[in-house]
Amino acid sequence: MSAGGIDQKRVLFSWAMLAPFIVLFTVFVVYPLIQSAFLAANQTFGPGTRTFVGTKNFELLFSDPVFWKSITNTFIYAMGSLFIQLPLAFALALALNSQKLRGRGIYRLIFFSPQLMGLVFVSILGALAFEKRAGLVNQAIAFILQDPKYLEIDWLQQHVMATLILISLWLYVGFNMIYFLAALQSVDKSLMEASEIDGANAWGKLRHVIFPSVKPVATFVVLLSMIGSLQLFELPYILLENSGGPENSGLTIVMYLYQNGFDLGDLGYASAIGWVLAIILIGLALVQVKLTRAQEVRP
Amino acid sequence: MQRLSNTILALRGLSSGVWVIATLLIVSAFFVLMRDPQEKGDLRFWLFSLEHRKMYIPLIERHEQTTNIKLDVELMSIPAIQSRMMSGFFGGLPTADLIEIERAVAPQVFMGPTEAIGLHDLTDLLIEEGLLEQLNQPSLAPWSVDGRVFGLPHDVHPVMLAYRADITEAAGIDVTQAQTWDEYFELLRPLMADTDGDGKPDHTPLSFWYTNQDMIETLMLQGDGQLFTQGGTPTIDSERNAWLLAKMTTWCVGSDPVAIYVDEWSAAGHRDKVDGLAIGYIAPDWMCSIWKMHVPGLDGKLKLMPLPAFEQGGRRTSVRGGTMLGIPKTTEQFDRAWEYAKLLYTSPEVARELYREVDIISPVRSLWDDPVYDEPDPFYMNQRKGRMYIELAPEIPLRPSSPYNKQAAIDVRDAMGQLAKFAEENRLYTIDELLPRARELLAGVQRQTERRMARNAFAAEDLAAAEHGGEE
Numbered sequence: 001m002s003a004g005g006i007d008q009k010r011v012l013f014s015w016a017m018l019a020p021f022i023v024l025f026t027v028f029v030v031y032p033l034i035q036s037a038f039l040a041a042n043q044t045f046g047p048g049t050r051t052f053v054g055t056k057n058f059e060l061l062f063s064d065p066v067f068w069k070s071i072t073n074t075f076i077y078a079m080g081s082l083f084i085q086l087p088l089a090f091a092l093a094l095a096l097n098s099q100k101l102r103g104r105g106i107y108r109l110i111f112f113s114p115q116l117m118g119l120v121f122v123s124i125l126g127a128l129a130f131e132k133r134a135g136l137v138n139q140a141i142a143f144i145l146q147d148p149k150y151l152e153i154d155w156l157q158q159h160v161m162a163t164l165i166l167i168s169l170w171l172y173v174g175f176n177m178i179y180f181l182a183a184l185q186s187v188d189k190s191l192m193e194a195s196e197i198d199g200a201n202a203w204g205k206l207r208h209v210i211f212p213s214v215k216p217v218a219t220f221v222v223l224l225s226m227i228g229s230l231q232l233f234e235l236p237y238i239l240l241e242n243s244g245g246p247e248n249s250g251l252t253i254v255m256y257l258y259q260n261g262f263d264l265g266d267l268g269y270a271s272a273i274g275w276v277l278a279i280i281l282i283g284l285a286l287v288q289v290k291l292t293r294a295q296e297v298r299p
Numbered sequence: 300m301q302r303l304s305n306t307i308l309a310l311r312g313l314s315s316g317v318w319v320i321a322t323l324l325i326v327s328a329f330f331v332l333m334r335d336p337q338e339k340g341d342l343r344f345w346l347f348s349l350e351h352r353k354m355y356i357p358l359i360e361r362h363e364q365t366t367n368i369k370l371d372v373e374l375m376s377i378p379a380i381q382s383r384m385m386s387g388f389f390g391g392l393p394t395a396d397l398i399e400i401e402r403a404v405a406p407q408v409f410m411g412p413t414e415a416i417g418l419h420d421l422t423d424l425l426i427e428e429g430l431l432e433q434l435n436q437p438s439l440a441p442w443s444v445d446g447r448v449f450g451l452p453h454d455v456h457p458v459m460l461a462y463r464a465d466i467t468e469a470a471g472i473d474v475t476q477a478q479t480w481d482e483y484f485e486l487l488r489p490l491m492a493d494t495d496g497d498g499k500p501d502h503t504p505l506s507f508w509y510t511n512q513d514m515i516e517t518l519m520l521q522g523d524g525q526l527f528t529q530g531g532t533p534t535i536d537s538e539r540n541a542w543l544l545a546k547m548t549t550w551c552v553g554s555d556p557v558a559i560y561v562d563e564w565s566a567a568g569h570r571d572k573v574d575g576l577a578i579g580y581i582a583p584d585w586m587c588s589i590w591k592m593h594v595p596g597l598d599g600k601l602k603l604m605p606l607p608a609f610e611q612g613g614r615r616t617s618v619r620g621g622t623m624l625g626i627p628k629t630t631e632q633f634d635r636a637w638e639y640a641k642l643l644y645t646s647p648e649v650a651r652e653l654y655r656e657v658d659i660i661s662p663v664r665s666l667w668d669d670p671v672y673d674e675p676d677p678f679y680m681n682q683r684k685g686r687m688y689i690e691l692a693p694e695i696p697l698r699p700s701s702p703y704n705k706q707a708a709i710d711v712r713d714a715m716g717q718l719a720k721f722a723e724e725n726r727l728y729t730i731d732e733l734l735p736r737a738r739e740l741l742a743g744v745q746r747q748t749e750r751r752m753a754r755n756a757f758a759a760e761d762l763a764a765a766e767h768g769g770e771e
Binding site for chain 1: 381382385388389391407408409410411412414415416417497498510512560562565566567570571702703705706709712713716717747751754755756757
């Protein structure tokens with residue numbers, strides 16, 4: 001058999017191995033993507049209706065106050081994740097990385113356990129915990145402050161975004177903690193020892209050894225959290241019963257997409273929302289790639 | 300030979316995890332292949348209620364024996380039915396031959412032009428077979444578009460007021476004397492005293508809050524408030540709606556509100572009900588069985604009465620919830636499906652079971668004479684509540700089938716929340732004081748809804764046609 005024949009066989013074999021992925025990827029990713037781009041230039045109103053509107057969906061979208069409200073809400077949530085959730089996850093990882101702490105495995109399991117239960121279950125439990133009058137949170141606040149008026153705090157009506165951020169803390173702090181723990185465990189011990197010999201205190205070690213060592217993982221976790229936050233759907237959907245909450249205070253981009261596509265039957269408008277979200281996510285992914293490359297290049 | 304030995308060596312190098320996965324794959328594939336294929340029926344029926352299923356099965360089995368037409372009954376959740384059905388309608392794919400559709404889902408089915416609706420228009424058949432006149436007319440409204448009926452109604456769901464008769468009777472108060480909400484609250488005011496010294500009223504007259512969209516909608520309907528005309532034109536900013544919104548807000552604000560938040564579904568809410576936190580509860584017929592199942596502590600403590608009206612001589616009932624049975628256009632056996640539909644939705648046997656099992660009254664008026672509805676119910680202090688609900692059934696308000704109703708109802712709830720906040724911030728607690736702000740807020744909701752409709756080329760056409768045609 002000629003060399004060329006072998007090559008051809010190899011190429012065919014490679015394609016055969018790739019075929020299942022290519023078929024599935026085309027059917028479930030590429031085709032829907034093309035279809036959604038086409039839909040974004042159309043309007044629908046239930047089955048059997050479609051009219052071409054060009055860029056009108058996007059024009060309407062950018063002048064739609066509810067869309068901007070959903071963007072604002074989503075970014076508030078993302079900021080909450082970034083500035084509360086991740087520092088907390090890092091702090092927990094630091095604490096649980098300490099050799100002096102007994103029962104570290106148990107603590108890790110406890111903090112990670114909400115992930116094992118699943119988002120829907122945690123959301124339902126969260127709704128119960130934040131219930132007015134009988135909820136665990138209000139009961140605790142009223143007990144600590146010794147004032148029954150705190151039983152009447154209506155978290156899911158008056159403090160929607162705070163409630164979403166708090167429940168997501170419960171859900172994701174342990175998850176992100178695992179990433180940080182893995183990063184902390186790979187910090188070069190010789191560097192730590194060297195810093196100790198040089199007389200560095202805890203803050204000095206954190207600043208000059210730990211932070212630079214975990215930076216690539218931190219960048220990854222930040223971007224992962226941002227992307228996850230922008231795709232937020234299940235938590236508010238369950239907590240607010242697909243309503244967006246009072247005055248749309250808990251409406252996220254994906255919820256707005258869902259409402260338009262499935263409640264109002266306008267798949268075109270929903271596709272336009274989807275594309276705006278996709279562009280934001282692609283932008284974030286590019287930032288991640290750039291940052292990761294920059295870190296790889298740096299000595 | 301060399302190649303074979305290389306392969307074996309490569310396989311030996313695989314980790315134990317790979318072997319576990321491979322074993323599981325082979326074992327599960329074997330079981331899947333060995334499984335007996337289920338015998339498929341002639342027709343498929345999707346439904347979401349376990350109780351409905353239990354009632355239908357004996358009837359279906361008997362029908363199968365006589366006709367030899369097998370019906371597969373597939374129970375699934377409402378969202379599952381919604382997504383499968385709508386995917387089928389959008390893609391022109393087969394769904395089921397019969398589908399039970401819940402009220403919250405129905406507007407999505409009725410989106411778009413009438414001819415594009417994925418269900419068969421049953422109007423002519425209903426007329427031909429004399430069924431239309433047998434059905435409670437207002438119960439057809441949520442399943443109708445442009446005067447055409449697309450589903451058989453499963454229920455009526457009239458609403459009454461359930462009240463803690465044990466408490467009111469012990470206090471010597473005859474609540475049934477109250478003809479209007481104002482009279483009701485006045486009668487119950489003595490029970491609001493704080494005798495236990497916890498700084499809160501012992502009881503509050505009504506379980507209602509400005510955050511509960513369903514209750515707001517139910518009471519607005521009772522008071523002749525309408526968010527849309529039957530033709531789908533938004534009428535959210537009507538003077539009547541503004542008045543109702545202001546009126547209901549006055550119940551929730553001020554130093555001694557006559558309404559209180561009691562969760563309808565949670566264990567904590569059920570505890571509050573047993574404790575008598577609120578005296579009165581908005582009670583559609585289906586809620587009677589919910590309480591029997593989930594709040595046994597209320598057994599023998601509740602009585603029912605028609606809702607107090609907003610004004611003297613006003614409507615004493617409303618409507619909440621509902622289900623219909625539709626036949627998708629994709630069915631290849633319409634006649635058989637129609638026979639089953641009639642059997643399940645108009646049979647006296649199912650109607651009787653429906654009431655006995657889940658306290659729901661049938662929309663078929665010819666079945667209202669059934670003695671089952673006159674049976675006293677010990678849970679409700681031996682009241683003949685079936686008869687009471689039936690007496691109110693013809694008076695239930697009409698509900699629109701607009702796909703924009705759900706979002707508009709949510710926006711109205713938000714408007715009420717803002718009105719309550721405004722009332723508390725400005726210490727304005729009367730209807731007259733709140734009315735101007737209520738008008739403003741509802742005008743905002745109207746604009747928002749119109750903007751939502753105008754955004755959609757198809758709905759905008761309807762909106763424009765209605766505006767120019769002077770639709771009523």
